[in-house]
Amino acid sequence: MKNSKHNTITLLEKLISIPSISGSEQHIADAVQKYLAAQHLKVKRHLNNLWCIIGNENAKKKVMLCSHLDTVKPSLEWKDPYTPILKDGKLHGLGATDTKSSVAAMIGAALRYAAEQGKHKDDALVLVFTQEEETGGNGMPILYPLLPTCDAAIVGEPTANKVCIAQKGLLIMKLIAKGKAAHASRPMLGENAITMIMEDLERIKKLEQQLQQKKKHPLLGTITITPTIITGGRAKNIIPENAEVTLDVRTIPGMHEEIISLVTAACKNEVNIISKRILPRETPKDHELLTAAAQATGTTQNTFIGSTGTSDWAFMECPCIKLGPGEPELAHVMNEYVTLDRVIEVEEMYYQIALSLK
Numbered sequence: 001m002k003n004s005k006h007n008t009i010t011l012l013e014k015l016i017s018i019p020s021i022s023g024s025e026q027h028i029a030d031a032v033q034k035y036l037a038a039q040h041l042k043v044k045r046h047l048n049n050l051w052c053i054i055g056n057e058n059a060k061k062k063v064m065l066c067s068h069l070d071t072v073k074p075s076l077e078w079k080d081p082y083t084p085i086l087k088d089g090k091l092h093g094l095g096a097t098d099t100k101s102s103v104a105a106m107i108g109a110a111l112r113y114a115a116e117q118g119k120h121k122d123d124a125l126v127l128v129f130t131q132e133e134e135t136g137g138n139g140m141p142i143l144y145p146l147l148p149t150c151d152a153a154i155v156g157e158p159t160a161n162k163v164c165i166a167q168k169g170l171l172i173m174k175l176i177a178k179g180k181a182a183h184a185s186r187p188m189l190g191e192n193a194i195t196m197i198m199e200d201l202e203r204i205k206k207l208e209q210q211l212q213q214k215k216k217h218p219l220l221g222t223i224t225i226t227p228t229i230i231t232g233g234r235a236k237n238i239i240p241e242n243a244e245v246t247l248d249v250r251t252i253p254g255m256h257e258e259i260i261s262l263v264t265a266a267c268k269n270e271v272n273i274i275s276k277r278i279l280p281r282e283t284p285k286d287h288e289l290l291t292a293a294a295q296a297t298g299t300t301q302n303t304f305i306g307s308t309g310t311s312d313w314a315f316m317e318c319p320c321i322k323l324g325p326g327e328p329e330l331a332h333v334m335n336e337y338v339t340l341d342r343v344i345e346v347e348e349m350y351y352q353i354a355l356s357l358k
């Protein structure tokens with residue numbers, strides 16, 4: 001046990017020292033593949049996504065441990081994000097929180113599981129590490145169909161070791177107003193696309209308020225519809241004939257498709273769907289995964305949380321929880337760190353959950 005703790009922290013330090021900004025994961029994928037192969041695991045690879053099946057490949061019961069290898073770009077003021085620094089039991093470095101600590105702890109748990117291969121005649125652990133979770137489409141969306149079907153999965157993301165059982169979905173929509181140009185001294189001769197789009201934004205605000213009163217998820221709260229980009233107009237003295245607004249819509253289970261029709265019906269201008277593939281997710285309270293998670297974390301279901309941020313879970317069909325040692329509020333923040341005690345603690349949780357789902 002003592003050895004395994006030591007190995008996990010050493011591995012985490014090594015992972016932090018390998019830059020793996022989203023879209024450039026080759027080196028870290030090479031290193032993790034080599035590390036797992038040296039532990040006699042059969043590693044499969046597609047692009048920079050890795051997975052291995054530990055135990056009986058044909059077992060009926062399979063549990064997945066999955067996390068991502070990439071990080072966001074470090075902020076410019078962060079002088080050396082790739083040198084892990086230990087201070088007061090906290091390890092600082094890019095990806096320490098989001099989410100190389102989950103990767104290291106999952107490897108630690110999987111190696112303990114692999115060490116008892118003889119015990120796993122009827123079950124298997126599927127260890128999965130993805131690329132491009134933060135930005136691109138070459139990770140879980142294309143990998144999931146290649147993976148064995150699993151009965152349950154743990155997604156390693158920063159939750160401060162709390163069990164997260166629901167996450168919001170994301171829709172990106174665009175409003176496009178087409179007006180008519182005219183000289184700004186005679187506005188009555190034109191149709192102002194900026195005014196048109198502002199009227200739609202008012203309608204959307206009202207719709208959002210109605211939804212927030214009527215549709216509330218116990219863990220995820222309400223749907224939010226947020227304008228994030230606006231463009232329009234081409235000269236200071238011309239009535240603008242074009243205007244566009246991008247909307248970031250965070251959805252809750254059961255309302256992902258419905259919100260598309262509600263926004264479209266509320267708006268007078270054209271509404272385009274830019275992306276709708278990031279679905280909201282929730283694992284039913286009576287699922288055995290949640291019982292196992294409560295047991296392994298020594299908590300009860302009332303301490304389970306939901307999360308407004310999305311993850312690879314959006315692309316996975318099986319029941320999942322998110323669980324990881326990082327601090328959610330430190331993800332994508334300069335000087336992110338992880339508390340080492342939490343890393344050791346979560347490794348045990350991953351291991352216990354995987355064992356109890358036989």
Ligand SMILES: [Zn+2]
Nearest residue numbers: 098099157158
């Ligand atoms: Zn993450």
